[in-house]
Amino acid sequence: MSYISFWYKKWIGRFIFRKLNMGIGISLIAIFVLLWAVTYNSFYAILENKEQELLNSRTEKLGLQFMDMIDKFKYDARSIHQDSSSELQTSIYELFLPNHVALLTDDRRALAEQNYLKSVMTLMLTRNPLATSVMMYRLQDQRLFFESPLHSYTLNRSFDYAGFFGTFSKSYSHPFFGKSDELLLNGDTMLYLVNPIYNTQSIHPDKVYGYHLMTVKADTLLREFDQNNTDYKLLIKQNDNVLISSASDKQVLGKTDDLRSEQTLSSYNLTIVGISQKAALQSKLNSINTRISIILGVSLIVCFLMIHTIQRLIVGRLKLMSQHFKQVQRNPFTIHIPVQGDDEISDLMLRYNRMTTELQNHINQVYVSEIHKKNAEFIALKMQIQPHFLYNTLESLRMQAIINDQSALAEQLFQLGKLYHWMLQPSDDLITVHEELEHTKSYLNLLMLGKSNRVEIHVATDLNLYKCNMLKFTLQPIVENAIQHGKLEQIEHPIISIHIRSNSDKLIMEITNNGDNLTSNDYENIAAMLNGPYAFPDRHLGLKNIHERIKLYFGEGHGLRLVASDTSSVPFRLLMILPYKS
Structure with missing residues (x-):
């Protein structure tokens, strides 16, 4: 024991960071041994909990994105029914009223209308990046306006859009949700949101004059959820109607023991279900168990190396600060400490540099202000003049001019005296x-x-x-x-x-x-x-x-x-x- 105590005092006892290293090292060894003992029996539970948390996070994130998409769509729908702030600009909903359609007698007016709605729909697409396209359908003349940021998406001319929009109810309390693979020409499955366009100024505010529709590609939402990972499945349904699904029939019905996470958008009766397959967890656990010993051993070595490196960096920076303190003690205008890193020690260096800068500025201010004070005193001394002597002299000259019948000169002398009196008086x-x-x-x-x-x-x-x-x-x-x-x-x-x-x-x-x-x-x-x-x-x-x-x-x-x-x-x-x- 005495031999151990001797070497401890010689190599460790006098150095605080070595004692810290020793304590951390013993703690790490104990922790790694404990991990080795419990990992085999508990690692699967830990992995499952983490996977459930990740699944919850993905599902919650998609729910927030979906809700944000709906809110932006509803915002766009409200903006359609807002009255224009300019007398020269027509409100959007007015373009769908019968009296406006009757005015479209020339191609130029129709082209201007199309360009205006195109700019409105482009702004909607910019505001909602998940959207694939925006449509506006006018019932009066069955005209369909369409805009998409992707050239590959065009209207399906063989699709009965009039019959499609005619199936919607006239209620506009909430947007309608649905899916279709025929809305656009390329045949992709699209989730769509629809709101009716009506006249808020009419005595019949529930009369529909058109529809505002936004499409979102189903694969876009799937990628937002699974990030191209086939172990994750997604299900979006409204009541019992499945809108989007990448899950199997058993997973849709909940007949598997896979991990599940649900987000409910009660305002719209929408349910977003995220599913993670347990078979993938088991394969991950088998590969991890074969490498656990190597990882623990390498981790222990890396920890010791990192601790040693961090210790050297900290001690080196503290030595640098100590040397700089001595230099400032001899010369307050010594250059600043070079700041290294972004931690408490670097913050201490920054604050010390600010303190020395303020000290130098204070010295400079006192020195410069003293010079300015001396200059001001010197200039004030040169400009000292007795105002009464000046006034009396000018008045004497003016009286002499009056005696000599030089009225013009007397008047100018009077004005000069008046000007000097105004210049030299101690007023505000x-x-x-x-x-x-x-x-x-x-x-x-x-x-x-x-x-x-x-x-x-x-x-x-x-x-x-x-x-x-x-x-x-x-x-x-x-x-x-x-x-x-x-x-x-x-x-x-x-x-x-x-x-x-x-x-x-x-x-x-x-x-x-x-x-x-x-x-x-x-x-x-x-x-x-x-x-x-x-x-x-x-x-x-x-x-x-x-x-x-x-x-x-x-x-x-x-x-x-x-x-x-x-x-x-x-x-x-x-x-x-x-x-x-x-």
């Missing part, structure tokens, strides 16, 4: 569009002093600009940009046009001018500047600054945007998008 950033336009026009008048070729602003809108709001000092930089880069002063009759409109909850200001066109390169540069990442600007009055101010104040979806064009040279068209409340 949000003002009316009318106020912003008025001060922009005042700025333009001052800018055009002494110039013969004056730039004009034209505003077009149907909105009340006193009730529309925008950010203060956002139009003037755009006007200045248009004059400078559009070279408006070099053309005859320069005009800046502003068209203001609303679109749902957005106020859209479209700003254009008749200056130089934008080249494709200019357009791409401006679009990239507007849509690119925000950087601290060198000046406050650029398009990028206006775009970021609007987006920051009102949120995503607002700001500036260029109107796209496919030509190499386009007029300058800029959209300012703001929130709007009617």
